[in-house]
Amino acid sequence: EDQVTQSPEALRLQEGESSSLNCSYTVSGLRGLFWYRQDPGKGPEFLFTLYSAGEEKEKERLKATLTKKESFLHITAPKPEDSATYLCASSDYSSASKIIFGSGTRLSIRP
């Protein structure tokens, strides 16, 4: 069964303390791997799409990378405003509607 597993469930960091969030996926034939940020009570906000192993995308303090089995969201020198839940999702070629979301990593940055 296709799955997306995110770890850790929750992460508390000090401001400036860099870390990585993990997203493991098991889909046969990855079509796209997505990262979203979700603030409490709001809809997810698109961050990155990765299509093939080795690909990297960067935006401000965030950098997403992709291997054949997992994706990482690296956060460099985070600030309190980076606190949010980060969702990972995968899509394969079986169906345009089938997008599997992970349960998210709740990130908290202490000033």
Place this chain on the structure above:
Amino acid sequence: DVKVTQSSRYLVKRTGEKVFLECVQDMDHENMFWYRQDPGLGLRLIYFSYDVKMKEKGDIPEGYSVSREKKERFSLILESASTNQTSMYLCASRLSRGLKIGEQYFGPGTRLTVT
């Protein structure tokens, strides 16, 4: 910038009522989605529409129906609301790109409470 709007941020309805949730996107996207999000269960797909008047059941369509009469508008209907439909409802839209799948853009969500 893509904008997806939902008709209400908060809604309180009584058991048995018919409930309409509306979603509008302004970027001419072909694909639209309705999800519900519950703690511990993540995002679950209710219905998908790949174009006007086209729809496909998602993972949890029971108790819901949808309507897509215009490209920009996708409505979710709860035929007879029940307490187990209390949830956060999220609409999303996506440009259809053929083989290269695009990202989804989400609305702000509607927090529905059924009493």
